[in-house]
Amino acid sequence: MDSKQKILIKFGERVREIRKEKGLSQEELAHIADLHRTYIGMIERAEKNITLINIEKIANALEVKINNLIN
Amino acid sequence: MDSKQKILIKFGERVREIRKEKGLSQEELAHIADLHRTYIGMIERAEKNITLINIEKIANALEVKINNLIN
DNA sequence: TGAATGCTAACTATAGTCTGTTGTTTAAGA
DNA sequence: TCTTAAACAACAGACTATAGTTAGCATTCA
Numbered sequence: 098m099d100s101k102q103k104i105l106i107k108f109g110e111r112v113r114e115i116r117k118e119k120g121l122s123q124e125e126l127a128h129i130a131d132l133h134r135t136y137i138g139m140i141e142r143a144e145k146n147i148t149l150i151n152i153e154k155i156a157n158a159l160e161v162k163i164n165n166l167i168n
Numbered sequence: 169m170d171s172k173q174k175i176l177i178k179f180g181e182r183v184r185e186i187r188k189e190k191g192l193s194q195e196e197l198a199h200i201a202d203l204h205r206t207y208i209g210m211i212e213r214a215e216k217n218i219t220l221i222n223i224e225k226i227a228n229a230l231e232v233k234i235n236n237l238i239n
Numbered sequence: 240t241g242a243a244t245g246c247t248a249a250c251t252a253t254a255g256t257c258t259g260t261t262g263t264t265t266a267a268g269a
Numbered sequence: 270t271c272t273t274a275a276a277c278a279a280c281a282g283a284c285t286a287t288a289g290t291t292a293g294c295a296t297t298c299a
Contacts, residue, residue, distance in 0.1 A: 104224050122243060133290055138244065145288060148217040153175050163238050167220075193277060204256050209278065216254060219288075245296065254288070262279070
């Protein structure tokens with residue numbers, strides 16, 4: 098995942114935005130979503146091309162629709 | 169990817185539905201989306217956990233919003 | 240300082256590619 | 270009808286690329 102793709106950047110920004118709105122740390126979000134601390138960081142920095150199942154996990158953890166993270 | 173996840177099943181069904189509406193074969197869709205023939209089949213059968221970049225490729229190829237494929 | 244995040248590197252699990260074969264429609268011709 | 274062929278999709282297996290895990294240390298910032 099070099100040369101970061103626009104859609105991953107948008108997604109990461111949105112996750113970070115909502116996470117902060119909720120007053121969660123990356124570690125707390127990771128715990129709720131059952132993912133690893135550093136992985137959340139990588140997603141927010143658009144360093145990984147996230148899969149649909151993990152998109153859903155994060156949306157659930159943030160209590161938003163997937164729509165809200167992508168469009 | 170055994171024990172297929174609901175969200176992947178929904179996604180696959182939706183891709184197949186729209187693909188057929190457009191009168192495209194899996195091979196034609198694959199070509200437009202720049203993905204492999206058999207991979208489109210696997211996605212429609214919910215056998216693979218698709219990544220965000222490929223979700224976007226398929227949405228573009230089908231000329232729909234990602235929303236349309238997920239929610 | 241301490242809590243949160245960034246970053247690296249090494250690892251393992253699996254996404255995604257590719258070739259080939261089998262099975263299933265569908266349509267045309269006798 | 271009944272075949273036959275051609276187009277399409279399912280499936281298997283072997284492979285390569287990369288998603289996702291984890292630990293440890295560096296950096297940032299309140």
